[in-house]
Amino acid sequence: MSNRRRNLRKAAAALTGAAALMALLTACNGTATGSVTADGGTAAPAAGDATGGGGSTGSNGSTGSGSSSGSGATPAGNTGSGSGTGGSTGSSTSGGSSTSGGSPASGGSVAACRAAGLGYSWADSGSGTGQQKHAVVALTNKSGHSCTLYGFPGVDLVNSGQQWSLQRTNATPKRVTLANGASANFTITFLVPAQGDSTTFTPTTVVITAPDQRTSYDLPWHGGAVVLQDGATHPGTYVGPVGE
Numbered sequence: 001m002s003n004r005r006r007n008l009r010k011a012a013a014a015l016t017g018a019a020a021l022m023a024l025l026t027a028c029n030g031t032a033t034g035s036v037t038a039d040g041g042t043a044a045p046a047a048g049d050a051t052g053g054g055g056s057t058g059s060n061g062s063t064g065s066g067s068s069s070g071s072g073a074t075p076a077g078n079t080g081s082g083s084g085t086g087g088s089t090g091s092s093t094s095g096g097s098s099t100s101g102g103s104p105a106s107g108g109s110v111a112a113c114r115a116a117g118l119g120y121s122w123a124d125s126g127s128g129t130g131q132q133k134h135a136v137v138a139l140t141n142k143s144g145h146s147c148t149l150y151g152f153p154g155v156d157l158v159n160s161g162q163q164w165s166l167q168r169t170n171a172t173p174k175r176v177t178l179a180n181g182a183s184a185n186f187t188i189t190f191l192v193p194a195q196g197d198s199t200t201f202t203p204t205t206v207v208i209t210a211p212d213q214r215t216s217y218d219l220p221w222h223g224g225a226v227v228l229q230d231g232a233t234h235p236g237t238y239v240g241p242v243g244e
Contacts, residue, residue: 110146110177115215117143120208123185126223132236135188135223139210139242141178149184150175154209155239157221159202164230166239173211173241184243191227191236201228211242 119140126135141147151173157164166188176184193200203221229235 110148112212113139113141113147113149113178113210114143115210115213115217117141117147118210118217120217120219122219122222123183126190131192131194133190133192133223135190135206136185137188137206137208137219138183138185140183141180144180146177146179148175148177149211149242151211152239152241153186153211154207154216155188156207157201157203157226157237158205158207160204162201163207164201164203164228164237166237167235169238169240171241171244174243176243186242187240187244189236189238189240190223191229192223193225193227197227199228200225202226 119138119142121138121140122135123138124134124136126133128134137153139149139153152168155166157166178184188206202225203223206219206221207216208219209216226237229237
């Protein structure tokens, strides 16, 4: 009877060992379920269920996004593999615009002479031989800076009861640049009466308007009487351009 008990105990032990061996093999080759705790106490996904978090942070403060998949637990503190795109933009400013120096007018041109900055005087109040004479007026720059004159002045011969606006020649004007204190001339050509001329006109004043100006200046007339031809197509009394 004792031998039988010993045999039964041996058989039970063998069965228990076989059961333990089968349990061990199942644990090694099977699939684990549930969660495990990684370092720091953070629960990691079970094997085969790992999903990555956000993607890496790009440069310049832009954050990319991404996802990861794969088998095995992901260690705490690391994201899964994935792709990320940065979204940073920036701007740069190159050197600012520069302004070149020069005069206020474009191309470095000198401003026109203003009437208030000019002086008016006779360079020649009347000379010449024969019936046709010449009177020369000087326009002097008194503005304190350089200026230009271009074109014909307006010239009126005036007395107490009559005014005659003189015609201009066909001469081509030229631009004249005057430094401060410099002068430019223009000429009044006039026809003096001959014996027998009945239509005469004796001015007392010459009213001068500089080119491109509206303000006039009066000079006393010293040339004596002239033949009045205010209605003629080609009168013998006329004015030339400045600087001719």
